[in-house]
Amino acid sequence: MILFRLLPWEYGVRNLFRRPGRSVLTLGALTLVVLLVFVVVGFVRGLETSLAVSGDPRVVLVHSLGASETVEYSSIPMGHAAEVWSTSWVQRRYDTTYASPELYLGTRMQTEADDQPTLGLARGVKPAALLVRRQVQIVEGRWPEAGEVLVGRLAAVKLGRSDDALAIGKTIQFENRTWKVSGKFAAQGSAFESEIWCPLEDLQQAMKRQDISVLALTLAPGATAADLDEFCKERVNLEVEATAETAYYASLQKHYGPVRWLAWLMVFLIAGAGVFAGLNTMYGAVVGRVRELATLQTLGFLRRAIALSLVQEGTLLAAAASLTAALLALLFINGLAIRFTMGAFVLRIDSVALAVGCGTGLILGMVGALPPALRAMRLPVVDGLKAV
Amino acid sequence: MNRWLFLAPVLFLVGCGQSSSDPLDKIAYGPGQHPDSFKYLLGSEPADAKDVIALRGDAKDGDAVVVVGRVGGSKQPVIKGRAAFTIVDLSLKPCNPGDEEECFDFACLGKEKVAKASAMVKFVDGQDKTLNVDAHQLLNAPQLEGQIVVVRGVAKRDETNNLTIQANQIYLRPKQVVKATESAQP
Amino acid sequence: MPLVEIRNLTKEYRKGEQVITPLKDVTLDVEKGDFVSLMGASGSGKSTLLNLIAGIDRPTRGQLHVNGTDIGKLSRTQLAHWRSANVGYIFQLYNLIPVLTAWENVEMPLLLLPLSRADRRKRVAIALEAVGLSDRSEHYPRQLSGGQEQRVGIARAIVANPAIVVADEPTGDLDAETTEQILHLLQRLNSELSTTLVMVTHDPNAAAIASRRLRLEKGELLEPERPALLATRRA
Ligand SMILES: Nc1ncnc2c1ncn2[C@@H]1O[C@H](COP(=O)(O)OP(=O)(O)OP(=O)(O)O)[C@@H](O)[C@H]1O
Ligand SMILES: [Mg+2]
Numbered sequence: 001m002i003l004f005r006l007l008p009w010e011y012g013v014r015n016l017f018r019r020p021g022r023s024v025l026t027l028g029a030l031t032l033v034v035l036l037v038f039v040v041v042g043f044v045r046g047l048e049t050s051l052a053v054s055g056d057p058r059v060v061l062v063h064s065l066g067a068s069e070t071v072e073y074s075s076i077p078m079g080h081a082a083e084v085w086s087t088s089w090v091q092r093r094y095d096t097t098y099a100s101p102e103l104y105l106g107t108r109m110q111t112e113a114d115d116q117p118t119l120g121l122a123r124g125v126k127p128a129a130l131l132v133r134r135q136v137q138i139v140e141g142r143w144p145e146a147g148e149v150l151v152g153r154l155a156a157v158k159l160g161r162s163d164d165a166l167a168i169g170k171t172i173q174f175e176n177r178t179w180k181v182s183g184k185f186a187a188q189g190s191a192f193e194s195e196i197w198c199p200l201e202d203l204q205q206a207m208k209r210q211d212i213s214v215l216a217l218t219l220a221p222g223a224t225a226a227d228l229d230e231f232c233k234e235r236v237n238l239e240v241e242a243t244a245e246t247a248y249y250a251s252l253q254k255h256y257g258p259v260r261w262l263a264w265l266m267v268f269l270i271a272g273a274g275v276f277a278g279l280n281t282m283y284g285a286v287v288g289r290v291r292e293l294a295t296l297q298t299l300g301f302l303r304r305a306i307a308l309s310l311v312q313e314g315t316l317l318a319a320a321a322s323l324t325a326a327l328l329a330l331l332f333i334n335g336l337a338i339r340f341t342m343g344a345f346v347l348r349i350d351s352v353a354l355a356v357g358c359g360t361g362l363i364l365g366m367v368g369a370l371p372p373a374l375r376a377m378r379l380p381v382v383d384g385l386k387a388v
Numbered sequence: 389m390n391r392w393l394f395l396a397p398v399l400f401l402v403g404c405g406q407s408s409s410d411p412l413d414k415i416a417y418g419p420g421q422h423p424d425s426f427k428y429l430l431g432s433e434p435a436d437a438k439d440v441i442a443l444r445g446d447a448k449d450g451d452a453v454v455v456v457g458r459v460g461g462s463k464q465p466v467i468k469g470r471a472a473f474t475i476v477d478l479s480l481k482p483c484n485p486g487d488e489e490e491c492f493d494f495a496c497l498g499k500e501k502v503a504k505a506s507a508m509v510k511f512v513d514g515q516d517k518t519l520n521v522d523a524h525q526l527l528n529a530p531q532l533e534g535q536i537v538v539v540r541g542v543a544k545r546d547e548t549n550n551l552t553i554q555a556n557q558i559y560l561r562p563k564q565v566v567k568a569t570e571s572a573q574p
Numbered sequence: 575m576p577l578v579e580i581r582n583l584t585k586e587y588r589k590g591e592q593v594i595t596p597l598k599d600v601t602l603d604v605e606k607g608d609f610v611s612l613m614g615a616s617g618s619g620k621s622t623l624l625n626l627i628a629g630i631d632r633p634t635r636g637q638l639h640v641n642g643t644d645i646g647k648l649s650r651t652q653l654a655h656w657r658s659a660n661v662g663y664i665f666q667l668y669n670l671i672p673v674l675t676a677w678e679n680v681e682m683p684l685l686l687l688p689l690s691r692a693d694r695r696k697r698v699a700i701a702l703e704a705v706g707l708s709d710r711s712e713h714y715p716r717q718l719s720g721g722q723e724q725r726v727g728i729a730r731a732i733v734a735n736p737a738i739v740v741a742d743e744p745t746g747d748l749d750a751e752t753t754e755q756i757l758h759l760l761q762r763l764n765s766e767l768s769t770t771l772v773m774v775t776h777d778p779n780a781a782a783i784a785s786r787r788l789r790l791e792k793g794e795l796l797e798p799e800r801p802a803l804l805a806t807r808r809a
Contacts, residue, residue, distance in 0.1 A: 005686045014673035065462050065502070066495040230467045230518060233474050236506040237548045239499040241462055295669040298630050299730075300658025300686045302651060381630045382621075385665070 141183025278368020294384025318365025
């Protein structure tokens with residue numbers, strides 16, 4: 001429903017080409033702003049994905065009582081773990097049990113090229129890990145034998161090294177041993193991708209430990225996490241409890257709430273800067289056009305129609321900037337690996353990121369054009385006509 | 389449109405309000421809305437209740453017992469979606485003095501000590517299977533964690549000396565807040 | 575009933591304590607089909623009167639009926655709608671929209687009226703034909719000479735077939751020869767299309783082509799050739 005006649009669309013479009021230099025500059029500034037928004041949102045989305053993808057609804061994690069959020073501090077004697085995986089709630093096929101005992105720790109690691117060790121993430125596993133951790137796939141090389149490691153796709157990034165540092169055949173030192181890289185795995189963007197996996201027995205020997213940190217299980221059809229949790233808590237001597245993997249990662253996500261707020265704050269600040277770019281241009285556009293805008297009013301166009309046309313101009317510019325930024329983001333930012341405290345993950349420009357980025361861009365254009373438009377409309381027509 | 393912007397902080401606050409501050413939550417619940425709750429909830433406290441540690445010492449499989457303890461022993465002592473929870477001996481000291489109501493995981497005491505003072509309480513059907521209803525719901529107690537309960541039931545022991553009580557009836561002892569309101573009277 | 579009926583019209587500007595009165599108690603009738611020229615010293619209030627008649631400014635006191643509407647009483651929005659249907663305005667500096675072609679400039683006022691695309695096309699073609707610029711319809715203002723620009727401006731003023739066309743020094747920025755052409759065009763519009771015209775000018779030659787010549791002196795209206803007419807009306 002249009003209650004008043006609008007200015008022709010061409011008017012707004014062609015005005016953008018009136019001072020191409022200025023328009024291009026603004027386009028550049030807005031593109032940069034939207035691109036920054038993409039980086040921040042891509043960061044948040046990547047972080048969320050790395051946590052969310054990690055949760056498999058059919059997987060249950062068994063860990064020490066009270067260590068549900070800090071698996072590194074969890075310690076389960078192998079015997080206790082065996083009691084749990086012998087229950088009927090665990091998936092079995094032929095003679096394999098879908099139970100993955102794992103020893104997980106953050107430890108100092110040193111690649112061949114390094115003279116200084118850095119903190120990396122190691123996980124001692126048995127082949128059953130591939131059955132339970134279904135998102136994990138070997139993309140290069142093979143499963144590690146004694147003294148070998150399988151490295152996650154982002155393990156090198158986590159260590160702050162180039163991919164070559166962990167190429168197949170290279171070695172890496174941790175826990176007083178030298179390990180040879182036998183292959184590489186991907187895990188659909190989940191947190192595993194920043195880890196280095198090695199045979200459980202080797203890691204236990206290296207660390208002189210007999211226990212594990214976590215037992216990951218696939219539920220048998222019809223079984224639930226509550227079944228296992230009840231079993232664990234009833235046998236209090238086992239000193240373990242069971243958590244659905246999805247619930248575990250949901251609790252981790254909560255810890256990243258502040259990071260998320262911070263990220264949104266950044267989006268806000270960046271957008272604020274963007275508004276100034278938009279404002280500047282539109283003020284310029286309006287100041288040089290006072291007489292023309294008064295002429296349009298003389299012809300009978302309503303002030304709101306003219307203001308709308310100015311907003312249209314700003315929005316058009318912002319839309320072009322958003323599109324450019326989206327293209328650049330998809331080409332250069334999407335999939336970029338980032339090192340972060342808890343591991344590494346890739347920036348993700350998904351539909352949500354695209355919506356937020358482009359939405360911000362469009363709002364920038366609108367908000368930036370409104371004040372100048374309103375200012376121009378405050379001047380009486382007769383005074384506007386006298387403007388040079 | 390402005391109107392909705394004003395609402396934003398309000399929505400935010402509502403979203404953040406996780407813990408209920410309703411004082412009623414702190415008071416024990418009478419027999420309530422779950423259709424089966426009347427079968428289990430007792431109106432008055434049974435006499436001669438034994439402590440958890442004592443019972444772990446001498447109860448034999450199949451004994452009829454009355455036990456008193458505090459729902460706790462871990463961050464989630466109530467099994468999600470099940471009529472089952474763990475209780476710990478009342479002698480366990482809270483991690484911070486004066487924390488009786490909030491502290492129920494006793495994490496600071498160490499797993500071992502807590503395990504030796506723990507027992508599981510569960511409500512079962514005719515086939516000895518745990519009822520598939522969350523204990524919070526079954527007992528109409530949204531804040532069951534940290535609650536002192538007196539349970540009448542049958543003891544079950546396993547080969548590693550763990551104690552489970554198949555509960556017939558339960559009494560939820562009113563919480564301390566009642567005393568506080570009394571002392572507030574002139 | 576005259577097309578323009580002005581009674582005791584006064585316009586004041588207030589700047590703090592100071593009150594400027596560019597129009598004092600002006601009374602004037604303009605009949606349909608009149609071609610009125612308005613002369614006077616700089617600052618005598620010519621543009622002020624013209625803008626009041628065109629409905630882009632509002633009187634302080636007095637009555638102002640144009641084409642049967644008491645435009646002093648209209649709201650800003652109503653006034654805008656009224657202008658689009660009743661007034662054509664010719665500017666001294668043409669005021670064409672630089673990003674629009676001659677054709678599009680002329681079409682602008684029609685966008686405010688309930689006309690079909692075909693109707694608009696027909697009318698723009700006729701208006702451009704009338705000012706002799708049919709061959710320049712695709713040109714942008716910067717590609718036109720001053721005289722051509724003003725002819726586009728005139729086409730824009732008449733295209734909606736308004737009740738009255740006002741012109742504020744339409745030849746003020748043109749050389750003698752071009753001025754001649756523009757004046758001739760205005761005269762033809764008046765005689766052939768019987769367009770009612772009110773034109774402000776400093777140029778006695780320009781004023782001479784009008785059928786009625788008025789003078790403003792310090793905000794007061796005089797009609798040298800028909801003094802009695804104004805006097806009786808004022809009384
Ligand atoms: N917005 C305004 N505020 C205050 N005074 C004004 C305003 N507009 C016009 N005036 C005053 O009103 C008087 C008449 O102005 P107007 O523009 O009508 O003169 P004019 O006859 O058209 O002169 P010119 O031939 O120079 O165009 C002038 O003294 C001018 O200073
Ligand atoms: Mg003037």
